[in-house]
Amino acid sequence: MDEQPLSIVLFSGTDDRLNAAAVMVAGAAALGRPVHVFLQYWGLEAFRAGRLTEPRPLAPEAGSDGARAVAHLQQAGQQHWSETLRQAKEIGEVDIQACSLSMDLLRLEQADLDPLVDGVEGVAAFYVSAADGQLMFI
Amino acid sequence: MSTSVRQPINSDSVTLDARGLKCPMPIVRTAQKIKDLSSGQLLEVLATDPGAVADFAAWSRATGNEIVSQSTDDGVYRFVIRHR
Numbered sequence: 426m427d428e429q430p431l432s433i434v435l436f437s438g439t440d441d442r443l444n445a446a447a448v449m450v451a452g453a454a455a456l457g458r459p460v461h462v463f464l465q466y467w468g469l470e471a472f473r474a475g476r477l478t479e480p481r482p483l484a485p486e487a488g489s490d491g492a493r494a495v496a497h498l499q500q501a502g503q504q505h506w507s508e509t510l511r512q513a514k515e516i517g518e519v520d521i522q523a524c525s526l527s528m529d530l531l532r533l534e535q536a537d538l539d540p541l542v543d544g545v546e547g548v549a550a551f552y553v554s555a556a557d558g559q560l561m562f563i
Numbered sequence: 564m565s566t567s568v569r570q571p572i573n574s575d576s577v578t579l580d581a582r583g584l585k586c587p588m589p590i591v592r593t594a595q596k597i598k599d600l601s602s603g604q605l606l607e608v609l610a611t612d613p614g615a616v617a618d619f620a621a622w623s624r625a626t627g628n629e630i631v632s633q634s635t636d637d638g639v640y641r642f643v644i645r646h647r
Contacts, residue, residue, distance in 0.1 A: 452587040455594040456625040503585045516594045 430459040430558035432551070437563055438467030440481040440506070441495060446563045447509035454517030458558075463551045464542065465524040468563075470531055472523070474539050477507040510541055520554070522546045576605040582639060586614050590622050593644070597628060600646040605631070608642045615640045 431453040435446045446462070453460045464472055471481065483492055513519050523538060523545045535545055579596045581589040589610040597606055612618070616633070619642050623630045627647040634641050 448587055451591045455587060455590040456622060498585070501585075502583055504588065509588070509591075512588075512591050512595065516591060516598070 428458060430461060430554070430556060432461045432463070432555035432558055432560045434463045434465060434551075434560070434562045435468035436465045437484070438469075438471040438481060439484045441483045441487060441491075442563050443468070443471055443481070443506040444503075444509075447506035447513070449561065449563075450519060451509050451513035451516075454513040454519050457517065459518040460513070460520070461551065461554045462519070462521040463524055463546075463548075464521065465527045466530065469523050469527045469533070469538075472521075472539050472542050473533070474537055477539050477541075478505055507539075507541065514541070522551065524548070524551075576607055576643075578607045578609070581608055581610040581612075583611060586612050586618065588612075589615055590618050593619075593622070594626075597644070597646050602646055604646050606644045606646065608644065610640045610642070611638055612640075615642075619644075 431449070433446055433449060435443070437443070437446075446468075450460050450462060471477070483495060487495065510519070510521070521542050523533075523535070523542050525545050525547050528534075528545055535542070577596065577600060579592055581592050584592065589608065589612050593606070593608050600606055608619070610619075619630060619633070619640075622628070623644070629645045629647070630642055631645050632643045
């Protein structure tokens with residue numbers, strides 16, 4: 426049984442990258458791996474309370490063909506990234522923390538964030554929870 | 564539609580219809596569902612995600628829930644999993 430933690434720095438706030446991150450989180454949670462997500466910059470901005478499902482742009486490399494493909498997948502039943510994260514939290518140990526510097530940058534308090542976010546921490550706390558597990562940056 | 568959808572494997576088994584769900588939701592729903600089962604109970608999962616065969620094999624290895632049978636019928640993958 427593999428219980429190495431997976432740690433993800435979620436920097437991007439585009440719809441496609443949020444989806445990619447949610448897929449990585451949910452897959453690891455299904456395998457029984459603890460997951461730590463550290464929200465920075467535009468990744469954090471996407472977690473503002475009441476604004477989770479607002480339409481968001483795609484990464485620049487998507488182009489118009491990519492935008493059509495993403496829209497098609499959504500019409501075919503791909504669920505929203507926030508719902509994927511919610512289910513990941515139901516099945517596993519998924520801890521989502523806001524980067525304290527990004528909280529300052531965006532002038533946010535924890536009350537301004539969706540309840541999916543468990544707390545606010547600095548980079549040292551994130552590295553300690555990441556320990557020797559894998560770390561990815563999205 | 565395969566007959567396995569309507570006919571339970573045995574009276575104690577549970578079926579999860581994950582057809583149409585995109586990766587990684589078949590595995591996520593399976594992990595969610597299996598928590599409701601008792602040890603030794605069987606869970607039948609139907610999925611159409613093209614990654615399902617590799618994903619269920621990996622999930623089974625990682626979590627210790629054994630795949631006791633698997634088959635494919637007209638694009639639908641069927642897994643029978645025994646809860647560890």
